Amino acid sequence: xxxxxxxxxxxxxxxxxxxxxxxxxxxxxxxxxxxxxxxxxxxxxxxxxxxxxxxxxxxxxxxxxxxxxxxxxxxxxxxxxxxxxxxxxxxxxxxxxxxxxxxxxxxxxxxxx
Amino acid sequence: xxxxxxxxxxxxxxxxxxxxxxxxxxxxxxxxxxxxxxxxxxxxxxxxxxxxxxxxxxxxxxxxxxxxxxxxxxxxxxxxxxxxxxxxxxxxxxxxxxxxxxxxxxxxxxxxxxxxx
Numbered sequence: 304x305x306x307x308x309x310x311x312x313x314x315x316x317x318x319x320x321x322x323x324x325x326x327x328x329x330x331x332x333x334x335x336x337x338x339x340x341x342x343x344x345x346x347x348x349x350x351x352x353x354x355x356x357x358x359x360x361x362x363x364x365x366x367x368x369x370x371x372x373x374x375x376x377x378x379x380x381x382x383x384x385x386x387x388x389x390x391x392x393x394x395x396x397x398x399x400x401x402x403x404x405x406x407x408x409x410x411x412x413x414x415x416x
Numbered sequence: 417x418x419x420x421x422x423x424x425x426x427x428x429x430x431x432x433x434x435x436x437x438x439x440x441x442x443x444x445x446x447x448x449x450x451x452x453x454x455x456x457x458x459x460x461x462x463x464x465x466x467x468x469x470x471x472x473x474x475x476x477x478x479x480x481x482x483x484x485x486x487x488x489x490x491x492x493x494x495x496x497x498x499x500x501x502x503x504x505x506x507x508x509x510x511x512x513x514x515x516x517x518x519x520x521x522x523x524x525x526x527x528x529x530x531x532x533x
Contacts, residue, residue, distance in 0.1 A: 346524030402520045406459040
């Protein structure tokens with residue numbers, strides 16, 4: 304699975320959009336981009352995933368560049384409860400023998416009041 | 417209803433003891449996992465079972481033994497506990513084992529904080 308690079312930490316004002324970048328320059332054609340987050344003292348929580356098209360769900364939007372070498376997770380209106388470590392993970396989608404998530408160090412998003 | 421539950425939430429024990437952590441999921445999923453998060457917050461997969469069959473075993477010491485009595489349960493037994501085993505252990509489950517992204521979303525439990533003295 305390809306390696307990802309994320310900033311160590313970011314700040315965001317409450318009510319504003321939080322844009323979390325992720326670089327995955329060695330991503331392969333059959334690898335998906337997944338985002339999870341971990342709020343303090345809780346288990347990781349799935350947010351969204353995508354292959355090459357932009358995706359949106361009730362939690363966030365995922366923007367993947369055309370060359371797929373980077374992506375951005377967007378929380379449209381950040382709240383204090385969105386303060387967490389956000390993990391960008393790349394893994395093989397279809398046909399993988401296992402469903403192994405490899406977590407990096409992630410980005411600590413601090414939403415400020 | 418809790419989707420993935422773990423017991424106990426906290427476990428404090430002495431070096432050399434044997435302990436177990438239980439995990440149950442009520443999502444009807446076929447695949448379950450154990451992850452370890454150490455003091456530096458690195459989260460790493462340990463094991464995965466699909467329909468009671470071991471499919472991932474990540475170079476974990478053989479003091480750690482997962483046991484899956486049925487596909488809704490995956491327990492973690494740890495023998496001869498060492499100081500370095502102190503960590504938070506997370507159980508997770510997914511509908512499938514990695515064949516289709518739509519069914520691969522992993523749902524995590526609340527974690528068990530193990531402290532070895």
